[in-house]
Amino acid sequence: MILARPTKSIIRYIQMAGRILRPYPGKTIATILDHSGSARELGYPTDDLPLMLDDGKPKKSGRATKEKPKPKKCPKCAYLKPAGVHLCPACGFAPERQSDVRVVDGKLSKLERKRSAMTSESKRVLFAELKGIQQERKWSDGRTAHVFRDITGVWPNSYRHVPPSPPSQETLAAVKHLNIRFAKRKQKESHGRGNTTLSA
Numbered sequence: 001m002i003l004a005r006p007t008k009s010i011i012r013y014i015q016m017a018g019r020i021l022r023p024y025p026g027k028t029i030a031t032i033l034d035h036s037g038s039a040r041e042l043g044y045p046t047d048d049l050p051l052m053l054d055d056g057k058p059k060k061s062g063r064a065t066k067e068k069p070k071p072k073k074c075p076k077c078a079y080l081k082p083a084g085v086h087l088c089p090a091c092g093f094a095p096e097r098q099s100d101v102r103v104v105d106g107k108l109s110k111l112e113r114k115r116s117a118m119t120s121e122s123k124r125v126l127f128a129e130l131k132g133i134q135q136e137r138k139w140s141d142g143r144t145a146h147v148f149r150d151i152t153g154v155w156p157n158s159y160r161h162v163p164p165s166p167p168s169q170e171t172l173a174a175v176k177h178l179n180i181r182f183a184k185r186k187q188k189e190s191h192g193r194g195n196t197t198l199s200a
Helices: 008-023 036-042 118-139 142-154 169-192
Strands: none
Touching: 008 036, 036 169, 118 142, 118 169
């Protein structure tokens, strides 16, 4: 049997393998060529099936059930060794256990978030859109200038004459991000001072 369809369903896996494993007069052996990796993922089709059903109730220990070890492929001859077998039964190869941890010398450095370079024209467009938001939300001139500085890193002194324009989705998203960051900072500061409740 050539098993070429990968599956993670143990039921489907047993059904497919069972087509050649079922007894027949005169048959003494069945050969399965597993090209799908199902045996490596689910084990041998002749392994004992789990006999306990999950009733959906939470486990008492609260820990996840440890999975049964699965067969591993021999790195030399590709024979699928049973779980826990170190010496390959087919070629006798015994792989050396190697650590996945690599230790190299290095130096830690602080990662700074760099602002994307904005052209003079893109800044002009941004401030025009912020003025459009200002008209809609009744912002003060000071708040509009501070939002512009938070986004670009500079004050909008050269763009105060530009007329307002409807904001783009990108500008609205940037303003929303600043509002969320400001609200989180205020919440953190209030938690740091502690909340005092007075009752009469």
